[in-house]
Amino acid sequence: MTTNPFLANFRPYISASVKTMRELTPVPLIVGTLLGIVFGASSLYLVLKVGLTVSASIPVAVISITLFRVLSKLGLRDATILEHNIVQTAGSAGESIAFGVGVTMPAIMILGFDLEFWRVTMVAIMGGLLGILMMIPLRRALIKDQHGYLKYPEGTACAEVLKAGANEESRKMSIEAEKIMTDDKVNSGGKVIGIGFGLGFLFNTLMQVFKSWKDVPGKEFGAPFQGGSISLENNPALLGVGYIIGPKIAGIMFSGGALAYLVLIPMIKFFGAGVPEPVTPATGLLIRDMALEGKDSIQSTYILYIGAGAVAAGGIISLFRSLPVIIHGIRSGIADFRLGNKNTVQEELPRTDQDLSMKWVVGGILALMIVIAIVPTLKMNILGAILIILFGFLFVTVSSRLTGEIGSSSNPISGMTVATLLLTCLVFLLLGWTQPDPYFVTALSVGGIVCIAASNGGTTSQDLKTGFHVGGTPWRQQIAILTGALASALVLGPILISLNNASTVYVPVAAATFPTEFRVQASQLVQHEGEPKQEQVEDASLKDSNSYYVWHNTEANGETGRYLVNADGKPVYLVDPGINGTIRTRVDGTTVTKYNAPKATLMSYIIKGILSQELPWSLVLLGVMIAVVLELSGIPSLAFAVGLYLPIAVSAPIFVGGLVRWMVDKDLIRKLQGRNLTEEEVIAETDKSPGVLLASGYIAGGALAGIMVALATEFLSGTMASFTSWSEAYNPFYAGNHSDWLALLPFLVLVVLLYYAGLERIFQGKSSRH
Template sequence: GLLYQAAMGAFRMWKDTPEKIFGAPLKGASISATIEPALLGVGYIIGPRIASIMCAGGVLSYLVLIPAIKFFGDNVTGPVAPGTVPISQMGPDDIREAYILYIGAGAVAAGGIISLFRSIPTIWHGLRGGLSDLLGQHSLRGHAPRTDRDLSMRVVVVGCLAIIAVIMAVPQLHLRGNILGAFLIVLFSFLFVTVSSRLTGEIGSSSTPISGMTVATLLLTCLAFLIVGWTAAPYFVTALSIGGIVCIAASNGGTTSQDLKTGFLVGSTPRAQQIAILFGSLASALTLGYVLLFLNDAYTVYVPVPANTELRAPAKEIGKTAKLQGLQAASDPKMYRVWQRMDPEGGAAQRYLVNQQSVPVYLVDPGINGTHRVRPDGSAVQKFDAPKATLMSYIIKGILSHKLPWALVLLGAMIAVVLEMSGIPSLAFAVGVYLPLASSSPIFFGGMVRWLVDRYLRVKFHHKNLSETELTAEGDKSPGVLLASGYIAGGAITGIVIAAKEMVGSLAAIGHRIEEWQTVHNPFLSGRSADLLALIPFFIICLLLYLVGRDLLLVSRSKS
């Protein structure tokens, strides 16, 4: 995974996103694939069913909804809200940004809520069992054996109070002195950590409905804010902070329970494990935020705003000073002021750099959830999609400000309802509707490789009369899962290194020159056949994954 991603991303040896845009009679339709090893590995691990359902959602978006919007809107002279330009002037990505994202968000929200309601019996069972275990702990104290020794409850209480104090002290969370916010954090964290811990032991961590719990937290938090009249913009951040904290707490609760169960099986001391988990959580909390900010800044594009623009930034909305960063920093060293513009129709917020006359000079397109994939100099830029983050923002804005294109959101919700009535998991399909088809199609290829490997295993173990669960377990133990994990880890590490290169001016310039040379001389990167030729190395790693999954390649000595 590391070598493949380096060859494709750093040295630009082949195109990273082959694409085909259709004309009439299917005008507006397109297919594409971001041929990264990490996405291929994800598809192999999650299996053919979920991978196919996710890709089906992308097919609905790019081969049905976008062409339908293009067909009906091509002859409309003016823009159709929430779009700002006529549909006749939009490409597939523009239509997705203006309309499909809201449909996908509605489908994801409905899928999450349906998943939560379907899980209520399990959640209630988990909560009741967890509370019973908690209330019965006093009888286990005393001279407990080493394998039953936990951290002192005094340490836990002091730690909880310290966390609450830190949360209340951070000004960016808008929770300072907010008693209601603190109460909601404690209430929902206690509830969903207990539920998550119990469910992890019963159905596994990957099946625990963390998304549904987070959606429920946001819905209830926003409704509480609505009742007390907290609908101003600062409370949007407060609601998001509460939801984020509860989401992390629930996720860590399930992970901790799984770790402690593994420790129990091998005879570990729970107290030592809990101390190690504290250090691990602290390390990730101190690093992952910076990694996300780093990736966002590395792939941010500064799009010049036309000089004749009529946009003007209100003085009260202009914030701190900033200048261009990354590869574009050398093109304009001047300092500007930041304007965070909120769309009056409830659409996505936009960030601008404005001059002394309050005139926008650059649109700041972020690396995460950004839409501009080409810099002004023509160099390509990778973007990262975060569907759950967008979903959470839509829930908050929809309840507290009532500014959402509800027709599109409800259309997406109805898609989720139809899928549930058909017996299809709506949440996986809805995520596919929201994500670009380029992201879900390589996941589909990974799922198909896993399907072929599972077919072989089914024949191999036919004489043992294994159940479906046992066959799935055999597939999970195959070397293909290890290689798929390597694809994910190698691709992720290389992606971070490439992002670091983008932040260093000299290295970014070298990378830009490499891309320019490859664009001129390499048919795998540019030219009429580049989209087809770029699939060759991708199919090679697909074949490698299949051969390893079938124990035909890289077989361990014990097996050989």
């Protein structure tokens, strides 16, 4: 392979020759694991409410630096930069697993099955560990050999956070070993990170808690361009991601959104306005009555399938393009395997290039596959286990590479899950496996494990990139994220079930709902370990302590859903779940919070659609053809497909961040013209811009504020409502008092600050360039 010019002058913050610095020690590992559980829980809440999560690595890194700095002032030992890296590595696992769990597992209830503890827990454990193990052989190929080409924006930003917050011991070790940092630069970087964090945190707090401005200002166009729309999410984290990934990828992503919202949706609206009946896959609404976004909208009914097809095709094309790099990484992993035990590997390779032994990796994957095949709660078979291996490796590879191009925040894991379910259900259909029990659960288990594996594979890549920059030891990081993933997987299942149960409403069945002679037969009851499943009513206001049998009604009479029936077979209660339920008021008049789980709804529709032969393949194939046309035009289709799949409001702030980076780089390149630098050296100089530090702060502050607001909304709803009421009454900037576009003014302030920070005109003392 050709020599990578970016690696020629690269040196990590802590040299490979430094072997005495503390790294994988108990306290940082425990702290990181606990933070991973906390962030995993908050991310699970977010994905159930809105179908999205935020990357946890940078917020965890910021918390780690702050926590250990406070402990050092109390007389305890401060953490080294490598220990902070272990904290963020273990802490990031919870968020990635939470996304996969929230996207797939609620679909089990929508498909008519119970949300069982062991089913959710086993999917989370298997997917989380599998994604990490499959990523390990790819580390050298993607993280090291592609350094400079794959940016890994969150991983790079997290490394800047850790370097800016490095303690005196770490800085001294780095200065003595490499002479690459100065006190002025470290202090200046910490200042910029801190300002960015404060601005991002304050921005989202004022917006989400006090409703000082609208979070997604937008404009729907009227005639003659009816159906067209443009919107932008006021999110400093997305602005920061756009700045870090740069203008090219940000522009391609936004182009996908522009195609969806400025071409496809207006076309569908125009041609469908006069159609007098619903157009498949819509069943109830006419196109002229559909909204542009939201439930039963043009975007969710048509564009989502087109985007899923484009993402699937783009991922497969990206895989084939990456085959030389992937094969090189696999060969390196096999070479490690041949070297023998880990001690031999440590003697042959520098500390910063040592992975877990391939014996452990291969053995772990085989062990997981055996467990997946034999655990009855997954309703898995040999074919399902084989599909998990194939799709798992495919999408872990695609996810790991894609996070390097566009970042974790924009990584379309749900699109990869859609592709997995499409192909899995198609195989089942060809084999005639269309019965709901067990094949619906089998297909969803395949999709859930692959989804979590792909999500964790991308997260692991970002963490290993952070370690690559700061000089961490890969095998120690891999142990940390395996530990964090296992702990989070064990906890997220009960949390998901608790959230559902806490918002479940029991509705007494009216006498007229079913015919008087109607009785549920014993063969129709839900079985558990060979016996009819029994439950008690979890609603104290009903004062009913009796046990009832569980029945899923799919008959024509009565409302379909989950029921509790008595010993005579008479339905007594309709059980409306907390996730995807519709009844928000209990018998005593109290209200509950419902979770829409939009992505899980999509997954259930795909399984039902294919196995019932109702999937709109024409829309999926349109997306595939869009990806093919882009590749023929020389445009990377995967980044474009991401923009096509996501709402344009998400890609718009990323595009703005990319534009700011373009303007900053243009000015910097002009200043560097007289230094006779190569193109690679110019790119390296632009990556050193203080704007990257401020963008990192935006990501950290915005993400942490979003998570904290979500937690406060769930557990301190009364207090949060009081804040909103106060703002509505007394805040002159309240969102409801001004137009949508005035809400962009605070966002433009962040844009201007980012631009001038990139030019080193603010937030700087002495110049940090060398």
